[in-house]
Amino acid sequence: MIYRNMIYSFSLFESIKNGSSLLDKASPDFVPHEIFHKYSWVKPEESEWYYSIKRNSPIEIPRSRKFYDTLDDELREGVEILHRKGIPTTPSCSGHFNPDSFYSKIHKSLCSEEIEIRERGIRLKDPETNKSHIYKDPNYRIPWDQKSFLEISREHGKKGIIGIMDPLGEIQRCLMESPGKDCQITRNGNLTFFITSPKDKKSLDSSWEYFNSSIKKFF
8 A cells, every 4th residue: 555655655756747737526427518617528548438527717718729620610710810819718519410330439438548547647738728637537428328429429529519709699699690590699797608519410510510600690
């Protein structure tokens, strides 16, 4: 036990030296899209799956240009326009129609990461801040087998969302001019949310084309 504590202390020292922090809790589980903004999103460097951690910082415009490489193509144009105008946006997702083979690969990666988290800890990077975090939990387990993961992923993955800092509701009014039937515009405090529930890829693309054109029109 003393030896293990020494190794862990050395790992902690290395993490701090490399600009990393230690996370108390991170989860790979599915988060309802409507509360994406309540979390920060971090992931292993080589993975495509994000872990959520409770957000303890305000929503701001990321300083790193690398952040824009992590955005979904469908909404990147609108986000870049908003940020250039000094308007922050929340964590976002355009929605995806991925095959089961994609989610099977993700589940396999999560199983490997489960072992890392339990045994030596895993490095998770935040694209908004470009900072790394170490997550280690000897009791960590992923909450699904492959079958249940695929079932949830198919439906959850289709939905998309972005929140915009919009205290006066001006962007909300612009977005509400003629949204398609698969788009929903809602409010929560100072945030306006653009939410999509597309039936297919064509509908998804159409929803985000409307979003991007509305943002360009607003300015």
